[in-house]
Amino acid sequence: MVERTPIFNAVCQIVLLIGLLTVLFPFVIVIVAATHDIRAVNTVPMSLVPGSDLLTNLHEAWVRADLGRKLINSFVFAGTVAAGKVLLSSMAAFAIVYFRFPGRMLMFWVIFVTLMLPLEVRIVPTYAVAANALAPFQAILDITGISWLIHAISGLQVKLEWGLLNSYPGLILPLVATATGTFLYRQFYLTVPDELAEAAKMDGSGPVRFFVDILFPLSKPNMIALFTIMFVWSWNQYLWPLLITTDPNFGIAVTQLKHLIPSEFGLPDWNVAMAGTLIIMAPPLIVVIVMQRWFVRGLISTEK
Amino acid sequence: MEKRATFSSTRIGLLFALPMLVLIFVFFYWPSGQALYWAFTLEQPWGGGNTWVGLQNFRQLLSDPYYWGAISRSMVFGLGSTGIAMGVALLLALFTDREMRGHKAYRSIFIWPYAIAAPALGLAFRFILAPEAGFLSLINQIWPGLWNPALDGTDAMIAVIIAFSWKYIGYNFIFFLSALQSIPRSLIEAAAMDGSGPMRRMWDIQLPLLTPTLFFLLVINITESFQDSFGIVDIMTQGGPARATELMVYKIYFDGFKGLDYSGAAAQSIILMGLVVLLTIVQFRFIERRVHYK
Numbered sequence: 315m316v317e318r319t320p321i322f323n324a325v326c327q328i329v330l331l332i333g334l335l336t337v338l339f340p341f342v343i344v345i346v347a348a349t350h351d352i353r354a355v356n357t358v359p360m361s362l363v364p365g366s367d368l369l370t371n372l373h374e375a376w377v378r379a380d381l382g383r384k385l386i387n388s389f390v391f392a393g394t395v396a397a398g399k400v401l402l403s404s405m406a407a408f409a410i411v412y413f414r415f416p417g418r419m420l421m422f423w424v425i426f427v428t429l430m431l432p433l434e435v436r437i438v439p440t441y442a443v444a445a446n447a448l449a450p451f452q453a454i455l456d457i458t459g460i461s462w463l464i465h466a467i468s469g470l471q472v473k474l475e476w477g478l479l480n481s482y483p484g485l486i487l488p489l490v491a492t493a494t495g496t497f498l499y500r501q502f503y504l505t506v507p508d509e510l511a512e513a514a515k516m517d518g519s520g521p522v523r524f525f526v527d528i529l530f531p532l533s534k535p536n537m538i539a540l541f542t543i544m545f546v547w548s549w550n551q552y553l554w555p556l557l558i559t560t561d562p563n564f565g566i567a568v569t570q571l572k573h574l575i576p577s578e579f580g581l582p583d584w585n586v587a588m589a590g591t592l593i594i595m596a597p598p599l600i601v602v603i604v605m606q607r608w609f610v611r612g613l614i615s616t617e618k
Numbered sequence: 619m620e621k622r623a624t625f626s627s628t629r630i631g632l633l634f635a636l637p638m639l640v641l642i643f644v645f646f647y648w649p650s651g652q653a654l655y656w657a658f659t660l661e662q663p664w665g666g667g668n669t670w671v672g673l674q675n676f677r678q679l680l681s682d683p684y685y686w687g688a689i690s691r692s693m694v695f696g697l698g699s700t701g702i703a704m705g706v707a708l709l710l711a712l713f714t715d716r717e718m719r720g721h722k723a724y725r726s727i728f729i730w731p732y733a734i735a736a737p738a739l740g741l742a743f744r745f746i747l748a749p750e751a752g753f754l755s756l757i758n759q760i761w762p763g764l765w766n767p768a769l770d771g772t773d774a775m776i777a778v779i780i781a782f783s784w785k786y787i788g789y790n791f792i793f794f795l796s797a798l799q800s801i802p803r804s805l806i807e808a809a810a811m812d813g814s815g816p817m818r819r820m821w822d823i824q825l826p827l828l829t830p831t832l833f834f835l836l837v838i839n840i841t842e843s844f845q846d847s848f849g850i851v852d853i854m855t856q857g858g859p860a861r862a863t864e865l866m867v868y869k870i871y872f873d874g875f876k877g878l879d880y881s882g883a884a885a886q887s888i889i890l891m892g893l894v895v896l897l898t899i900v901q902f903r904f905i906e907r908r909v910h911y912k
Contacts, residue, residue: 317810319815319816322815322816322817323718326716327718330713330718330724333728334727336706336787337727337728337730337787337788338727340739340743340746341730343745355751356750358751358755358759359753359756360753402637402641405635405638406634406635406637408634412621412631413626415631415632416628421635421639424642425639429898431646431891431894431895432894433845434844434867435844435845435890435891435894436650436653436891437867437887438653438656438874438875438884439648439650439653439884439887440645440649441875442649442652442880443644443645450644450648487641487644487645491638491641491644491646492646493642496638508621508623511621511624520625520627520630521625521631522630546733550736550738550849552848553848553871568735568737568849569737571737571738571740571853572852572853575741575744582748582751584748584751587741588741591741594735598733598735599733601733602730602732602733603726603730603733606729610792613793
C-alpha cells in the first residue's frame with residue numbers, strides 16, 4: 315500500500331484471519347465430523363482431531379441416500395441445464411443483437427422480464443404446467459375455437475398432452491427458461507467489432523454461417539463462464555427437483571439430504587449425515603475452486 | 619447500443635429466438651398468468667372448473683394472522699441476514715483489497731461458501747448449532763436450556779439467519795471486491811498524498827464509490843432471501859418450531875403442495891411477485907440515477 319501503518323495493518327490481518335476462520339469453520343466441522351464414529355461425534359465438545367471412520371461413514375451415507383444413482387442424475391441435470399442455457403441464450407441474444415425486424419424490442423423486453431421472477435416465486439403454477447407442458451397450447455386452441463373446428467371437420471378430439479413430472483425434461487426445461495445468460499451474451503455481442511459482421515457479409519456469409527464460424531469461436535470465454543455458474547447454480551437447486559421428482563429414479567443428490575437428517579430417537583448419527591453432506595457439496599465446490607476466474611467473471615457479468 | 623452491420627432475414631432471426639421464446643412462454647408467462655387466474659378464482663370442491671371470486675382470496679389472506687406472521691418473519695429474516703452478510707463481506711473485501719500478505723488466499727477462500735447448496739449448509743449448520751451434540755451445546759452445559767433451536771422460535775430464527783448469511787458472505791464478497799478493484803488507484807494515491815489515512819480513504823472515497831454496488835447487493839440479497847432460504851428452512855427447521863421460521867416461500871409451498879390450496883397459494887405467489895417486481899423497479903430507478911460515476 316501507499317504508506318506504513320503497522321497498527322492498522324495488524325488490525326486488518328486479525329479481522330481477515332477471523333473472517334477466514336468463520337468461512338472455513340463449517341467446512342472443517344463437516345470434514346472432521348465425517349471421520350468420527352457415532353460416539354465421538356456426539357461428545358460435547360466434539361474433538362477436532364479427525365477419527366478413523368471416514369470411509370465407513372462415506373459408504374454408509376452413499377448407501378443410505380442412494381448416492382450412486384443420484385449423483386449421476388445430478389451431473390446429467392446440472393450439465394444439461396448449463397449446456398441448454400449456453401445454447402439457447404447465445405441464440406436468443408444473436409437474434410436480438412444482429413437482426414432488425416419489427417417487434418425486436420418487444421422480444422427483448424419479453425425475455426428481460428423473466429429475470430425479475432425466480433422460479434421459487436411462481437412455483438405452484440409452474441408445477442401445474444409441468445404436469446402437462448402442452449396445456450398452454452391446448453388452451454389456446456380451445457379459446458380460439460380451432461379445436462372445435464378440427465372436431466367439427468374431422469371428428470378428432472384435440473388433446474395435447476406431455477406430462478413432465480418425473481422426467482429429465484421436467485427437471486431441466488423450467489430451469490433453462492430464464493434470461494440470465496441472454497444478457498451475458500448480449501453484452502458480449504455488443505463488444506464484437508462491427509467490421510467482423512461487415513466482412514463476413516461481404517464474403518457472402520449468411521447469419522447462420524456467421525454465428526457458427528465466427529461468433530461461436532469468439533465467445534468461448536463467455537461460454538465457459540456461463541457454463542460454470544449455471545452448473546453450480548443448477549447443482550444446488552432444491553425446491554424444484556423436490557417437487558417434480560417423486561420417483562426415486564429421477565431424484566438428484568441435493569434433495570437426498572433430507573434422508574440424511576438423523577432421526578430424533580436414539581443417538582443421532584451426525585457422522586453419517588456429515589459424510590453425505592461432504593459428498594454432495596464437493597462437486598460444485600471443486601468446480602468453483604478450479605474454475606474460480608471464470609466463476610467470478612460469469613457471476614459479475616450476468617448480474618449487472 | 620445498436621449494431622451497424624445487421625442481417626435482414628426476419629425469418630432466420632425469429633428462428634434463432636424461437637426456442638427461448640417458446641420455453642419462456644410455457645414455463646414463465648403461462649404459469650404467471652395461471653397464477654393470476656387462480657388468485658381470483660376458487661376451485662369447486664367436486665370439480666367443474668373454477669368460479670370467479672374476485673378479491674376474496676386476497677381478502678382472506680390479508681385477514682389471516684398467520685400470513686402476516688410469514689411476511690414479518692420474512693422481513694426479519696431478509697433484513698437480518700442481508701445486514702450480516704453484506705456487513706461482513708464489505709469489511710473483508712475492504713481489507714482484502716489492501717493487498718497485504720496472503721490476500722490471494724483470502725480472495726479465493728472467501729468465495730467458497732457461495733458454492734455450497736443451501737440445504738447442504740443447512741444440514742451442516744443444523745449439526746453445528748444442534749443443542750445436544752454440536753458446538754453451541756457447550757453453552758447449554760454452562761447455562762442449561764439457554765440455546766435450543768428445536769424448541770425456541772427465536773433460537774431457530776437466529777440459526778437459519780446464521781446459515782443463510784454465511785453463504786451470502788461469499789456472494790457479496792465477490793461483488794464488493796470486484797467493485798473495489800475497479801476504483802482507479804490514482805484516486806486512492808492522490809488522497810494518500812493529501813495526508814488521509816487508510817480508514818479515512820475507505821470512508822470518504824471507497825465507500826461512496828461503492829454505493830451502486832451496495833444498493834444492487836441490497837436488492838439481490840433481499841430477493842435471494844425470499845427464494846434461496848427454502849432449502850435452509852426445509853432442512854433445518856421445516857418452518858418450526860410453531861411456525862417460528864415459516865417464511866413466505868415456505869408457506870406457499872406448504873399451503874400449495876401439502877394443503878392443496880392452489881388458490882390461496884396462487885394469491886400468495888402474486889403478492890410475493892409484486893414485492894419482488896417492486897424491489898427490482900426501485901433498483902432500476904435508483905441505478906439509472908446514481909450509478910454512473912465513470
